[in-house]
Amino acid sequence: MINAPPALTPRQRAWRRFKRNRAAVISGLFLALVVLVVLVGPAICPYSPNALSEAQFQPPNLRHWFGTDVHGRDLLVRVLMGARLSLLVGATGAGVSLVIGVIWGAVAGYLGGRWDSAMMRAVDVLYSLPSVVFVIVLITTLEQLFKNWLSRLVSIESDSTVRLLFLFVGLGAVSWLTMARIVRGQVLSLRTRGFVEASRALGANEVRILWRHILPNMYGIIIVYLVLTVPAVILSESFLSYLGLGIQPPQASLGSLIADGAGQINPIRIYWWLIVMPGGILVAMLLALNFLGDGLRDALDPLAES
Amino acid sequence: MYFLKRLFFLLPLLLLISFLAFVLVRVAPGGPFDKERKPASPEIERNLKAKYHLDESFGKQYERFLAGLIRGDFGPSLKYRSHSVTDIMTQGLPISMTLGLLAFGFAMGTGIPLGLITAVRRGGWIDLGGSFLAILAVCVPGFVVGPLLIMLFAIHWRLFPVGLWGTPAHAVLPVIALGLFFAGKVARLMREGMLGVMNAEFVTAARARGLSEGAVIIKHAFRLAVLPVVSYAGPMLADLLTGSFVVENIFQIPGLGVFLVNSSLNRDYPMVVGLVLLYAVLLLGLNLVVDMAYRWLDPRVKYD
Numbered sequence: 001m002i003n004a005p006p007a008l009t010p011r012q013r014a015w016r017r018f019k020r021n022r023a024a025v026i027s028g029l030f031l032a033l034v035v036l037v038v039l040v041g042p043a044i045c046p047y048s049p050n051a052l053s054e055a056q057f058q059p060p061n062l063r064h065w066f067g068t069d070v071h072g073r074d075l076l077v078r079v080l081m082g083a084r085l086s087l088l089v090g091a092t093g094a095g096v097s098l099v100i101g102v103i104w105g106a107v108a109g110y111l112g113g114r115w116d117s118a119m120m121r122a123v124d125v126l127y128s129l130p131s132v133v134f135v136i137v138l139i140t141t142l143e144q145l146f147k148n149w150l151s152r153l154v155s156i157e158s159d160s161t162v163r164l165l166f167l168f169v170g171l172g173a174v175s176w177l178t179m180a181r182i183v184r185g186q187v188l189s190l191r192t193r194g195f196v197e198a199s200r201a202l203g204a205n206e207v208r209i210l211w212r213h214i215l216p217n218m219y220g221i222i223i224v225y226l227v228l229t230v231p232a233v234i235l236s237e238s239f240l241s242y243l244g245l246g247i248q249p250p251q252a253s254l255g256s257l258i259a260d261g262a263g264q265i266n267p268i269r270i271y272w273w274l275i276v277m278p279g280g281i282l283v284a285m286l287l288a289l290n291f292l293g294d295g296l297r298d299a300l301d302p303l304a305e306s
Numbered sequence: 307m308y309f310l311k312r313l314f315f316l317l318p319l320l321l322l323i324s325f326l327a328f329v330l331v332r333v334a335p336g337g338p339f340d341k342e343r344k345p346a347s348p349e350i351e352r353n354l355k356a357k358y359h360l361d362e363s364f365g366k367q368y369e370r371f372l373a374g375l376i377r378g379d380f381g382p383s384l385k386y387r388s389h390s391v392t393d394i395m396t397q398g399l400p401i402s403m404t405l406g407l408l409a410f411g412f413a414m415g416t417g418i419p420l421g422l423i424t425a426v427r428r429g430g431w432i433d434l435g436g437s438f439l440a441i442l443a444v445c446v447p448g449f450v451v452g453p454l455l456i457m458l459f460a461i462h463w464r465l466f467p468v469g470l471w472g473t474p475a476h477a478v479l480p481v482i483a484l485g486l487f488f489a490g491k492v493a494r495l496m497r498e499g500m501l502g503v504m505n506a507e508f509v510t511a512a513r514a515r516g517l518s519e520g521a522v523i524i525k526h527a528f529r530l531a532v533l534p535v536v537s538y539a540g541p542m543l544a545d546l547l548t549g550s551f552v553v554e555n556i557f558q559i560p561g562l563g564v565f566l567v568n569s570s571l572n573r574d575y576p577m578v579v580g581l582v583l584l585y586a587v588l589l590l591g592l593n594l595v596v597d598m599a600y601r602w603l604d605p606r607v608k609y610d
Contacts, residue, residue: 141334
C-alpha cells in the first residue's frame with residue numbers, strides 16, 4: 001500500500017487513454033502538420049494560386065508536384081489554399097454551432113419543465129427537416145438580405161468575403177442540433193447532483209451555478225462533439241461549393257476544386273490529378289478528424305475503464 | 307394510439323413548413339422574371355405577374371396556394387413555363403426514388419454483412435481491415451467517388467456506360483457513388499450494435515443451450531443488434547432521396563435534384579415550395595414508418 005502510485009487526476013487519466021490510441025495520436029499529429037503546411041506552404045511555394053501559365057494540364061511532376069489545371073495554374077498551391085479555406089470554414093462553423101448548441105441545450109436542460117419541452121420540440125422539428133434542402137434554400141434566398149444588412153454595418157471588400165461570412169453563420173446555424181441535445185441531457189443529469197445542490201444552498205445564483213459548476217463538468221463531451229462537428233461542416237461546405245453555392249471563384253475550396261476537376265472529365269484524356277489531389281487531401285482530413293474525435297470520446301468518457 | 311397522434315401532428319407541421327418556404331422565397335430579393343430578355347418593358351413584367359397572380363396581395367396568394375394544395379396542384383412552374391410543378395415531380399421523382407432505393411439496398415446489403423463480420427472477428431485483421439474500409443467510406447464524399455468511378459470504370463476500362471438513365475448498367479456507378487457513405491455508416495452501427503449484444507445474458511443463455519455459434523448470432527443477437535441500423539434507416543432513406551443532387555449532377559441523371567438548386571436560384575416560387583413540401587412529406591413519413599418498425603422489432607420499446 002505504501003508504494004501505491006499517486007492517484008491520477010481525471011485529466012491525466014484521459015491523456016493516458018488517449019495516448020494509447022495510436023490512430024487518434026497519429027491523426028492529431030497529421031492534422032497539426034496539415035495546419036502548419038496550409039499556413040506556411042503557400043508563402044514558400046514559388047507559384048501564386050491564381051497565376052495563369054502556358055503549362056496546362058500537366059500531370060504531377062517535379063516542377064508542379066500536384067500537376068496543373070485547365071488554366072495552367074499550379075494545383076499544389078491551389079489545394080493548399082483550398083484546404084486552408086475548408087479548415088477555416090469547418091472550424092468557424094463548428095464554433096458557431098458550439099455557441100448556439102451549448103446555450104440552447106444548457107438553458108433548456110437547466111430551466112426544465114415547459115421551457116425544456118418547448119425548446120427540445122423545436123430541435124425535433126428542425127431535425128426532421130431535410131437539412132440539405134434547408135441549407136440550399138436558405139443560402140440562395142437569404143444571402144442577398146444578409147449582404148444588404150451587413151453592408152449597413154461595415155464596409156465590405158468583396159462578394160466572396162460576404163459569401164464566406166454567410167457560410168460560417170449558415171453552416172453553424174444548421175449543425176447545432178446534436179450539440180444542443182447532448183448538452184441538455186448532461187445538464188439534466190448534472191443539475192440534481194449533490195455539488196450543485198450544495199452550491200445552491202450556499203446562495204450561488206443560477207448563472208454562476210451553470211457557468212462554474214455545470215459547464216466545467218461538460219468540457220470533455222463538448223470538445224468531443226466539437227471535433228466531430230468540424231468534418232461534418234467541412235463536408236457540407238465542400239458539398240455546397242461543389243454545387244457552386246459555396247466558395248466563389250477566384251477563391252477555391254477543396255469542394256470547388258473537385259468540381260473543377262469533374263468538369264474536365266472527357267472521354268479522351270483522363271486528368272486524374274485534378275480529382276485525386278484535392279479529393280485525397282479532403283478525405284485524409286476528414287479521416288483524421290473522425291479518428292481524433294473517436295479517440296477523444298474514448299479518452300474523455302468517464303465510464304470507460306482505465 | 308401513439309401513431310394516430312403523430313399522424314395528427316404531421317399535418318400542421320407540414321403546413322408550417324410550406325408556409326415558411328412560401329414566405330422565404332418571396333422575401334428573398336429578386337424575382338422569377340429577373341432573367342427575362344432585357345430590357346423587358348414594365349408592361350410585359352406586369353402582364354407576366356398578373357398571369358401568375360403574383361400581383362395579388364400576399365394573403366390572397368397564400369389562399370390560392372392552399373386551395374391548389376387541396377386539389378393536389380402546386381401551380382405552374384415559373385421557369386419551365388409549359389410544365390406544372392406536379393408534371394416535373396411526376397417525371398423526376400420516380401427516377402430519384404429508384405436511385406435512392408437502389409442505393410439503400412446497396413448500403414444495407416454491404417453494410418450489414420461487413421458490420422457482422424468485423425464484430426464477430428473482433429480484433430483480428432478482418433476487423434481491422436473491414437473497420438478501416440467502413441470509416442473510409444464514411445469519409446469519402448459522393449462527389450469524390452463519382453468522378454473517380456467515371457474515370458476508372460467508364461472511361462479507362464469502359465465497363466459501364468454513363469450519362470444516361472434507363473438500363474441497369476447505367477445505374478451501377480451512381481448507386482455505388484450515392485450508397486458508399488451510407489454503407490460505411492451502416493457497417494459501423496451494425497458492428498457497434500453487435501459488440502454491445504454479444505455479451506448480453508440472453509446470448510450467453512442461447513450459447514449455454516448448445517446452439518451453434520451461427521444460430522446464436524443470426525437468431526438471437528442479430529435481432530437486437532440491428533436496432534440501431536433500423537433507427538438510422540429512416541433518416542438514411544430520407545437523405546438518399548433528398549441528397550442525390552450531387553450524384554444526379556455528376557452522372558447527368560434527370561431526377562429531381564437538379565430542379566431544387568435551379569429553382570431556388572431562379573426564384574421559381576411554386577417549384578421551391580412544392581419541392582420543399584415533397585421532401586418534408588418524404589422525411590416525416592419515413593420517420594413515422596421507422597418508429598413503427600422499431601416497435602415491432604423490439605416490443606420493450608414504449609411510446610407515451
